[in-house]
Amino acid sequence: MDYLSHHQVVIGFFGAEDSLLLTVVRANEYGAHIVPKKGKFLWVPSRQAIKEFGKSVKTKDVAAKYNLFVPKGKRVACVNKNKKLVVYFYLLRKVDIPARAFIRKTGLDYSSKYKRIMRAGVEAIMYDNATGKQLLAKLGKEGVKDMREVMLRWTKPGNAPLTIENKRGANNPLVDTGQLQKRITWQILPLGGD
Known part of the structure; x- marks a missing residue:
């Protein structure tokens, strides 16, 4: 005791x-409540980015392999694959986790x-x-x-x-x-x- x-x-x-x-x-x-430390957006990987580069994918990983770009007026970062845009990141101003x-x-x-x-x-x-x-x-x-x-x-x-x-x-x-x-x-x- x-x-x-x-x-x-x-x-x-x-x-x-x-x-x-x-x-x-x-x-x-x-x-x-998560906001970007630098820049305007959080870059959240898409399923394609995770599938190809793993869960800890970074923008520099994708940019080292592809020409990663943000289409005008969109909040996504894409790669041009065979004349088709494939989303690799979603650009978010904030993320709220309940x-x-x-x-x-x-x-x-x-x-x-x-x-x-x-x-x-x-x-x-x-x-x-x-x-x-x-x-x-x-x-x-x-x-x-x-x-x-x-x-x-x-x-x-x-x-x-x-x-x-x-x-x-x-x-x-x-x-x-x-x-x-x-x-x-x-x-x-x-x-x-x-």
Whole structure:
């Protein structure tokens, strides 16, 4: 019991404060308003650009291979392929990502389950020689499983039409490659510590 009074289990994502992983998590959990840092537009790759150059395609990648240009009065960057214009980037003034509070929802949806696990765990410590560390580990594993489930079930708000097109019609807003779900983990930390 002394262990439980000095330790906690933390479930979620861990990394440097400015890591790409935590940036993506924050953008999904709280929403984000993205505007260009330079120039007037964000250059968002089309499905063709992603298919040909990969998910991390940059304008310089396409420009190194093709004559990339913006048709007058359009908000797209194209390539002329056999006298046919093929869109490689959409030019957007901003992107608004709505909040999808999957971390908070997991805590709310499963709070009674976690209370039951805690009660059973405390009884196991008192009567069956279980440990506080075992109880916190069980809570951590359950929390990871539950958070992954919440992410898989999430439907609203859905993806933007451009995102759906780039994901070949998929509209599961918190699942793309599954990498985010794989990165959910848990740690036992001292109470009040990092």
